[in-house]
Amino acid sequence: MIDTYKTYLAADRSLTLEEMEQLHGDIISEMGNDPDALELYQELAVTATRYIAFRSQWFLWSRAEKTDRDSSRTACHNSLIVKFNQLARYLRLQGHEAAWRETLGHEEEDPYNRKRIGDFGCYLAFVNSLCAR
Template identity: 40%
Template sequence: MNNLDWYLQQSESLTLAEMDALQQQIFNQADSTDPEFQEVWQDLLSSAIKYTSIRAGWHLLSRSERSAQDQVRTATHNDVITNFLILERLFKLKGWHSQAWTEKLFLQADQPQRHLADVNGHRKRIGDFANYLAFISALSQR
């Protein structure tokens, strides 16, 4: 059975504490009352929840079902990554500090303008953090 210990042994995994710290860094540096931030965060969270739903059920699909859904899963994962890149651009536009969370999430030094191709090698890590955000969102709805 795969569990958290198994996950933590995987390449580029993030501990729960690291994911919590990433989320805190985002909210500590942003103005969470800013309408643009709220819109971008809503888009990010929405794509994270959609991606998590697909990813969580992936192992339940047959090979043919996975093949049929693969493009949708990849496109949804790309949406998640694009939304993180949009969030980073918003931080730069607003003058908010993004270096700490982007370096931790993307495993790269700060860049003037990062693109999907720049972070493609870290897709799993970014997807993992999106899954964490969806998990926390679900727990917060109690």
């Protein structure tokens, strides 16, 4: 079976491209030209790019490769969540709402929010990849 965007949309807690675009726009708007926020965003983008490399290859790997790389993938996913949290915390300290972070959700509230956060990280890497042409 070949997956499509429609396959993704049918999954629990998925985000549409339009929703991800809105969240991304909210982040960019709140960061403005703040050098510390931009540095945190850069760290987030680096981590998202590392994470998408794991996720994009998941279906291509053998069971043995998945077993071998699963702990690294999980650690990278954890790091991605931390980077989102750091950026949101900083923006809140600067007086912004960072409502985008609540929209992504927290895994303590629903385990699927972990996947949702990963999805959005992949979106950031996707946008960066398209813009790097």
